[in-house]
Amino acid sequence: MKLEKPVSGGPCWAELGTSDLEGAKRFYTELFGWRPETDTRQEARGYTVAHLGDAAVAALAPLYEETQPVAWNVAFSVDDADAAAEAVEAAGGTVILGPLEVRDAGRFTVAVDPGGAAFQMWQPGAFAGAGLFNAPGTLGWVELLTRAPERVTDFYTTVFGWSVNASPEYTQWGIDGDDFGGMTTMGDVFPPEVPTHWLPYFAVEDVDGMASVAMDAAGSLLMEPTSVQNGPRIAVLKDPQGAVFGMYAAGPEG
Template identity: 75%
Template sequence: MKLDVPVIGGPCWTELGTGDLDAAKRFYSELFGWRPRTDPHREAGGYSVAHLGDAAVAALAPLYQEAQPVAWNVSFAVSDADAAVRAVRAAGGTVVLEPMDVLDLGRFAVVFDPGGAAFQLWQARSFPGAGLFNAPGTLGWVELLTRAPERAGSFCTTVFGWSVRAGEHCTQWGLDGADFGGMVTMDDKFPPEVPAHWLPYFAVEDIDDMARTAVEAGGTLLMEPRTVPDGPSIAVLRDPQGAAFGVYPAGLEG
């Protein structure tokens, strides 16, 4: 990912919704060396921010609704959450959670694109998002998996103004020439019950070693380490509670 700080329109944060917060803390701390700190405010509901050094890099949180799936979620930075929600609706998306304030940290909303992929909008106040990208244990790439690539592409470029670089195997998203993510069409290899979704990739030093470590810690390999045509070596994993995520070479710039 060529972005190294949160910018408007780009990915700024990723958080896990999990049914076993303590187990998730243990698993990801073992993988990435994270130090989770739980927000002491009652209204935070156990929300825990993972740190590497002094940098906040991701969050782990309990499930807040019965229907909420165990999954990683990706947030995109916007200058005005309310205006962004209006743009989502106008482009054919659906609003799940209307814009709301989060203490003095910022304002956020949860939406679906027309293909059913959920993501979050974040209007920063005191908290801009992740303090570190592309280093081992931090967000390195975001990928949209969808069964409706044409609708998704039109939606994303309309709402965020992303550039599109279409390749034979993957479409890449960018802002002012800085690629930060991609889009993959979900084919018959994906079970029909798997919805469209955004998949975060975390940067690591060694893909094979990380895959082994994840399995030994109770995770599952969804896609064994492989080299993407004209791209890097990647793998897709699932944590013990069922949340999928990818791993990606640290320091790679899209």
């Protein structure tokens, strides 16, 4: 990810919805060295912010509804939550929650793209998003897995104004050419029951070593460590509660 801080239209936060908050705290603390801080106020319902040093890097939260899947969610920064929600609807997406005020922190929206992938939008107030990107244990890339690549490309470029760097092998998203993520078309290798989704990748120093740590902590490998042609070494994993995430070996530029 070339972005070093939250910018309008770019990814600003990753949030886990989990069926076992305490178990998730243990797993990700062991894996990434996170320091979780849980908001003890009743209205916060256990919302936990993970830190590396003084920087907030991600969140862990309980499931708020019975139908909510155990999954990582990706949030994109917007200047105006109401205008962004209108843009989503106009471009063929669906707003399923919000915009909602989160005290003085900001305004929060959950939406679904025309291909069925859920994502979040965040209008920053006192909280802009992650305080650190690309360092080991922090968000470094986001990837959309979709069955409707042309439709969602039109959607996201319309809603967020993303630049598109496409090759026959892979499509990358960017802000003014600074790439922060990509898109994979879900072919026959993906079972029909696997939904379209956004996948966060966290930077690590050693993909193979961290994959072993994850498995020792009751995680599982969905894609074994693999070296991408002209790219980093990556792996895709599932945590003990079933949430999927990626890891990549951070290079000199993150």
